[in-house]
Amino acid sequence: MIKKDFSNFIDKLQKDIVTSLEKIDGKEKFKCDHWTREKGGGGLTMVIENGNVFEKGGVNVSKVYGQLPESMSKMLKVNNSDFFACGISIVIHPKNPMVPTFHANLRYFELYEKGTLTDSWFGGGLDLTPYYLYESDIVHFHNSCKKVCDQFNPNFYRTYKNKCDEYFWNDHRNEARGVGGLFFDYCRENKNMSSNNWFSFIKQMGECIKNSYLPIVKKRKDTVYNNENVKWQNIRRGRYVEFNLLHDKGTLFGLKTKGRIESILISMPPKVRWVYDYTPKNGSQEEELINILKSPKNWV
């Protein structure tokens, strides 16, 4: 039964990731917040703040069910349906500006009519938002993604990489939020992939979350930085806020359907700056980042 297996899988993944992050941080521990949803279900939000390595990070599991909210019925073009939605989402804001911000999400969705399962699919992805470009880190990140994709379908990496670039586009700034990764949704059973194949893909993605990001953190966490680097990090975090509040469908949907605010907005960076018309110096590392974000490239 995928529903139960997926639910167990994300619980285990949450523990795994939290343990790994705490080990890297070496100072702070994650705090646990169990919460319930009035209309059915609940979740466990785990947060770390003011760590040695992680300035703020959230690893959130939610398992919610009940009557499908109207806005979702419209979007999915169904009537009188019930739903079950279950997922893990991770946002990590490291302290050191040389370590990228990381986001990942894995989710499973079921729809029912009169108690009978009528549709189900997986979705998710992972993406990287650096403040300074270490090309080898980004190549490693994308290679980790590609390695998993290639086990299932030679087109998956390119397709989901492109979807990621499309999705995390800060349209009003005409630039990407970060250097991308993977984004997939409505992954339903088809002639090439059974539901169990998709679940295997998702499980591999769970491994990928750790293999792609953690080595980068370990490698860069002790890099020397100065106040100007932090200023730049904080300004760029402003773009992260802009994306999440203006464009991110998950965030907007969560807020509209009166989800748990603190779990939704756990993605907000800890410290952010907005400086009027800030433009990096010609030829600077900061300008180099902007150039990459303006026209997303292929890393592998």
Add this chain to the structure above:
Amino acid sequence: MIKKDFSNFIDKLQKDIVTSLEKIDGKEKFKCDHWTREKGGGGLTMVIENGNVFEKGGVNVSKVYGQLPESMSKMLKVNNSDFFACGISIVIHPKNPMVPTFHANLRYFELYEKGTLTDSWFGGGLDLTPYYLYESDIVHFHNSCKKVCDQFNPNFYRTYKNKCDEYFWNDHRNEARGVGGLFFDYCRENKNMSSNNWFSFIKQMGECIKNSYLPIVKKRKDTVYNNENVKWQNIRRGRYVEFNLLHDKGTLFGLKTKGRIESILISMPPKVRWVYDYTPKNGSQEEELINILKSPKNWV
């Protein structure tokens, strides 16, 4: 000719306000950015940053015209119209957490069909966002607003005060952005108010911007504060960001119609924090503020 007179009025008001703010700040001067709009018109954005008193402030004048954008045609239920829109907007983020953030806006709008004026109206308002409650300041602010309103209509203050509370409501947090002020829109000629009467009302609002806010700044700018007060200010500024990016129609319209990003987002506070599930201590001044924001009250 109201169009020309209003345009001159906001230019003069911009200069006036900038001069007054610079005088109070005593250190930094406003920087001028002239900009043009591809499809017609332009503006002058004036910004102060890192002052003695003002951490960040913008006083922006824009005068734009041309074909009415589709999204606005829909909203105003007109076809094939041209428009002229002209306004001044002000957002001030003081350094000292004991000085409230201030926002004001005055605007004039004209619609044309085949070169003939078919509709015109004024809009605007002003509102206060304190971090700590000084009741006498808020009463002074609302009294200044009421004094102008009462000269024109005994119902204006209550009506526009309530509209302000409604508009600046951070729905996802179930709290007001601040302690309100006035909000008015679609102020058209009617049997009680000619266009010239409305223009007089707007001109008085220009005076009110100065009379309502500047005395508060002068009174509180040298109040002693500590790091905890700044932390609270920065957290509350996060709510300001959330309102502007999630709910503010002006901001969202500006971004959707590809307005000048830096002039639109000049409203963003300079330094902001998001702390997971931050809850003020029982009986603290911070908690007192929250209680007021949860249920807006009548100040005069």
